[in-house]
Amino acid sequence: MIALFRVLAVAIFAVVMFVFGCGYCLLSPRNPKHVFTFGRLFGKMSRVFGIKLELRIPEDAYQRGQHIYIANHQNNWDLFTVSSAVTPKVVTVGKKSLAWMPLFGQLYWLTGNILIDRANRSKAKGTIDQVVDQMNQSDVSVWMFPEGTRSRGRGLLPFKTGAFHAAIGAQLPIIPIVCSSTGGVKLNRWNNGHVIVEMLPPVAVEGYGKENVRELANQCREQMEAKLEALDSEVEMLNQQEGVKA
Numbered sequence: 001m002i003a004l005f006r007v008l009a010v011a012i013f014a015v016v017m018f019v020f021g022c023g024y025c026l027l028s029p030r031n032p033k034h035v036f037t038f039g040r041l042f043g044k045m046s047r048v049f050g051i052k053l054e055l056r057i058p059e060d061a062y063q064r065g066q067h068i069y070i071a072n073h074q075n076n077w078d079l080f081t082v083s084s085a086v087t088p089k090v091v092t093v094g095k096k097s098l099a100w101m102p103l104f105g106q107l108y109w110l111t112g113n114i115l116i117d118r119a120n121r122s123k124a125k126g127t128i129d130q131v132v133d134q135m136n137q138s139d140v141s142v143w144m145f146p147e148g149t150r151s152r153g154r155g156l157l158p159f160k161t162g163a164f165h166a167a168i169g170a171q172l173p174i175i176p177i178v179c180s181s182t183g184g185v186k187l188n189r190w191n192n193g194h195v196i197v198e199m200l201p202p203v204a205v206e207g208y209g210k211e212n213v214r215e216l217a218n219q220c221r222e223q224m225e226a227k228l229e230a231l232d233s234e235v236e237m238l239n240q241q242e243g244v245k246a
Contacts, residue, residue, distance in 0.1 A: 003188035009048050017041070018103040025110040032140050034111035036088045043084025049077075050191045051182075055084050056198040062087055066141045067202065068167040071177040072224060073145035075152055077195075082179040085197050092143040093131065093162075114142070128162050132169040142166060146217065153183040156225045159217045164205075168213060173202035176224045180231035193244035194235045200227060 017038070025034050046053040069090060071082050086092075096115045099105045109115065116127040131142055144163040151157050167174045177199050185192045200223060208216045239245075 002190055006048060006187055013045060014103045018107055021107050022110055029110055030112040032089050032091050032112045035091050035113060036086050038111055039083040039086035042079050046080040052194045053081060054196045057085060061199060066135060066139060066172050067175045068163055068172050069143040069175050069177060070146050070163050072156055072179055073147050073150050074182055075150050077182040077185050081182060081195050082197055085177050085199060089139060090141045090143050128166050131166050135170045156228055159221045161213050161217050164213045164217045167205045168208050173204055174220060175202050176200040176220055178224050178227040178231060180235045191244055193239040196231045196235060
């Protein structure tokens with residue numbers, strides 16, 4: 001019964017977001033400010049799924065200049081958890097097929113996010129170069145998922161290098177964002193316990209070139225993996241204190 005209620009709530013939310021969201025975005029199509037607006041709205045939906053979402057970001061997070069943001073990518077719950085960490089003037093980079101996802105895909109494109117063809121390496125590389133050019137000519141930051149796909153309970157997957165090529169090319173710091181594991185969230189469970197999303201300190205890219213992009217990717221991955229383990233331990237303790245089953 002709980003699952004049915006949540007499915008209906010998501011369906012209503014999706015229709016409302018599509019109808020009113022697309023109408024709102026058409027007033028200023030592909031404006032980067034929309035990503036922040038809708039990221040916050042999607043984040044609020046975490047309460048419907050019985051998730052106690054805790055967002056940990058620095059006080060100056062909304063006043064920072066351009067950065068490359070990277071985050072772990074777990075499953076569909078990311079829409080309602082890690083999306084809350086999006087800051088103003090940030091657009092995400094996603095796979096081209098997202099544009100064909102009913103309702104969400106069209107809104108994703110209209111809000112100004114960037115779509116790349118991951119199946120075609122030459123096109124993907126060209127898109128990364130275009131991302132760097134756009135960042136150099138604007139004040140927009142970019143958010144990417146370096147794992148390239150959902151981990152689905154397999155831990156932090158190996159990182160692809162696109163985000164790090166972009167950071168080096170644009171000479172912009174990288175800000176890792178880590179969301180505690182959400183593989184245990186159940187649609188039919190009333191209380192799904194705590195989920196913590198934390199923004200880590202910036203990682204400077206000075207001194208890195210294309211020849212050591214993998215070194216930079218590994219450095220960021222190690223930091224994020226350590227933080228993920230720490231957050232998961234903290235969440236487990238909080239849930240145990242409140243009697244929430246794993």
